[in-house]
Amino acid sequence: MARNFVLLIxxxxxxxxxxxxxxxxxxxxxxxxxxxxxxxxxEPVYLRGxxxxxxxxxxxxIQTETALVSRIRQQTGRTTILCHxxxxxxxxxxxxxxxxxxxx
Numbered sequence: 344m345a346r347n348f349v350l351l352i353x354x355x356x357x358x359x360x361x362x363x364x365x366x367x368x369x370x371x372x373x374x375x376x377x378x379x380x381x382x383x384x385x386e387p388v389y390l391r392g393x394x395x396x397x398x399x400x401x402x403x404x405i406q407t408e409t410a411l412v413s414r415i416r417q418q419t420g421r422t423t424i425l426c427h428x429x430x431x432x433x434x435x436x437x438x439x440x441x442x443x444x445x446x447x
Contacts, residue, residue, distance in 0.1 A: 369399035374411065377444065378418035384442035387422040388415075389433045392446030394425065411446075 381388045394400060394411040405411075408425055415423045426433035426443070437443045 367403050370403035370405065373397065373399045374414045375418065377411075377446075378415050380444055381415055381421050381423060381442075382419045384421070384444075387424050387436075387441075389424050389426050389436050389441065389443045390446055391426040391433065391443055393427070394446060397446060 377390075390411065394408040395405060397411075400411070412423050412425060415421065424432070433443060435441075
């Protein structure tokens with residue numbers, strides 16, 4: 344009976360580990376894709392769209408939009424700004440040829 348209990352606990356941990364890694368993988372892939380776009384752009388980079396509405400953000404239970412900004416800064420070191428936090432500056436940046444990335 345003790346052996347079955349240990350196997351049950353071990354199986355539970357393996358299942359939880361698998362679930363944790365599979366939930367966040369789409370979010371990680373999407374932020375890596377965005378980081379590649381941002382890496383070749385001039386600073387600052389403006390992100391247009393709602394970060395929390397991305398399917399991968401919903402699946403990973405991302406709670407704040409600054410998570411995307413932080414993740415891109417972590418991967419590239421680039422300054423990124425969400426357009427809805429500063430729409431005037433975002434419009435001016437687009438007019439002068441700055442980098443504005445659409446979130447899809």
